[in-house]
Structure formats: structure tokens, C-alpha cells
Amino acid sequence: MTSSTVAGQGQGTLAEQAYSAVSERLVTLRIRPGEPINDDRVAAELGFGRTPVREALKRLEHERLVVSYPRRGTFATEVQIADLGHISEVRQQLEPLAAGLAAQRAGDSDREELNRLLGELADASDGGTDLIRLDRNVHRAIYAATRNPYLEDTLVRYDNLATRIWCLFLDRLPGLAGHVHEHGPLLRAIIDRDAEKASALAARHVEGFETAIRALI
Template sequence: MAGKLKSIRLDNYKPLREIVFEALREAIITGELKPGERLMEVQLAEEMGVSRTPVREAIRKLELEGLVVMIPRRGAYVSGLSLKDAADVFEVRQSLEGLAAALAAERITDEELESLERILVEISEAAEKDDVDTVIKKDSEFHQILFKATRNDRLVQIINNLKEQIDRFRLQSFTNRARVRSLLEEHKKIVEAISDRNVELAKKLAEEHIERVENNVMNILRKQMDFEEELSC
């Protein structure tokens, strides 16, 4: 774990505990802190240039979000990405995103449609440059605009409660350039259905999109587990 985290910048308007929390969460989501890795308060505090208190508070909050597990007498560890975890998240996500696309087809504004189309262009440009960070960022923006277009605050809240788990799997989805192109085409079809106000088609395409993402992620996780099992033999 040594040397993975940068020193915290204190010229930020947010409370220190929130800055530390966001830094640790980002490190987990991007894979800098890997599943099964132990989180040692003293070492993390030294790397980030802060006291142990905000680190301890951040770890507790990460535990509540399911990104960290506390093992009695052993300490805090980055939670693993099990096949069961992935299946559970995608099962919920498929239903929620299908509903979101259907509602967006009924309620989206012209400005929001333009935003979705612009983001698709930005994703395409980033993909051509193999700029994975931008692709992931823009994909997240795409879905947030889509959720906002539902005009259903409770639905948005429920989806955002899964955001950290979804973001971890989003990173897995963009490890293959061919898959990025497929994702882009799937997004385009969803936007076309929403633009045509075709509620049923938008719902169907969104659900199929999430199912393909799930299949891709599950295959990646299985390969990782097989590789880790070989190393342990």
C-alpha cells in the first residue's frame, strides 16, 4: 500500500474528513487500493499528511457504503468484488435503469437531450484517444443526466445510493476498447428511443445494455479469480 496516496491539499472549502473520505473512496473505485488490501490508519495518515482522526472517520463511512469491511482483531480491508456482489448490484441496476430510461422518454427536455448527444460525441473522441479516464467520467455524466430527466427524486436517490458500487464495476467495463465502442452504440440507440418518446423501446434497450455490461464484468471477474487462484497454488 505504501506510496499509493497523495498528500491532501488543505486549500479546499470542504471539511478535512470529507476530503480524506473522497480521496480514499476514489482510490478504491479506481483500483489504486485493491480488494483485500488492508487499510492501516497510521500509514494512510502519513501518506495523506493528516492526523489519524479523519482517516478513521473516512474508513467508518466507507464501511457503511460497502467499500470497506472491518474484521475483528485484524482491522479494515478494502471489500472484495465477488460474483455475488456483482450479480446483486446489476440485478437492481437493470430494473432501475430500465425504469429511468422509460421515464426519461416521457419527461426529458430538449436541453437534456442535447446534453446527452454532446456527451456521446465526447465519449467517442475520448475513446479514439484511449483516454479511459475521460470515457468513465463522461459515461457517469451521461447516466446522471438521464436520471435527472426522470423528474423522480426518489428514483435518483436510490440509484445514487448504489453509485459507489456501480463506479467500481464501471471501471471494469472500460478495460476493453472494443467494448467501449459497443457501449457507445448502445447509448446512442437508447438516446434515439428517448428522443422518439418510445417508452417501451427505451426501457428495453436500457435493460439490455445493463445486461451486456453485467456479462462483460462477470467474465472479467471470473478471469481475475482464476488468475488469483493459480497464483495461490
């Protein structure tokens, strides 16, 4: 059982735990684009039964991370660079909205988590996998602080798709650490309840991501 699975134990249903574990593998490309996904093997690797894994895969198919074909099986979706513009269009509108709402609505527990992540950012090294995990955790904390579950779910989906594109170019992105550390001022703005500044920083972050990727293609 992987460390990410252990970390998810006790949090939500078995299907939710399976979803979290498989999603992390798909998003970080540990399961490569186009790779077949055998639910029996995944269940054995994660220590779950087939039913929660199948439920997780159905959810992941809805989120465009896997695709199923009759009589062929289930596969990790390909990463389509042509989708970058579509994904960015959505994120350019919703990421600033989420940052602004988080600044207005974050409760004490949200602010505690954002402060903790701010400390992690200060101590973060240049390790690619660890930085990606930290980046995802920061985004998830901001989305949760919006107190809007529909906005949160939507942004998690699009952040996952964007992160897959990011991971595809990971070894060619010289500014990875700088991109992740941009979250420091954003988190500080949210903690300080400065909605206007938080929105502006989030918009700049999404724009910078697209610019960095387009420079490589």
C-alpha cells in the same frame, strides 16, 4: 492532491469531497480489493483532515466498498464475482426505470448536461480509465435526471459495485469502447423524451454488461 480531488473542491462539504475522491479510487481499483486503508495517510494525500475522511469511510462501508474490523482496521472490500448475479438483478429492474423517468422528467439543465456528454462520447478514445470515468459520468447524469433522490442513491451504489467488477476484467474486455459508446443512443432517446426506447436501451445495456463478464469467468 490528485486532479479528481481538485475537481471536487468547492462542491459540497469536506466529507462529501472526501467521499467522492476515495470512492473513485475504490471503484476504479486504484485502491486494490483487500488493501488496508489508513485514514491518516488518505487524509494527508487528499489534503483533508481526519474527520471528513472518517465520515467518508463510514458512508463507504454502508455502500459495501470498505469493511472495518475491530482492532484490525479498515480495508477495501474484495470484489466477489458471485455477486454479479445479485447486482444485475437489481440493475435490470432499476436502470430501465431510471432511463424512462429521465426521459420524462429531465429539465433544461439535465438536457444540457446529457448533450454535453453525448459530445464527449463522440470524441472518446479507447483509453480504459477515461472511458470508465465517462461511463460513470453518463450514468450519474441519467440518475440525476430522474428527479428521484432515493432511486439515484440506490443506483449509484449498484453502479459502483458493477464498475468494480468491470475494472477487475478491464485488460480482458475487448469491447470496452463499444460498451461505453452504447450510451449514445440511450442519451439521445432521453434527450428526445422517448421513455420507452430509453428503457429498452438501458435494459439491453445492463444485460450486455453481465453477458460480457460471464464470458470471461
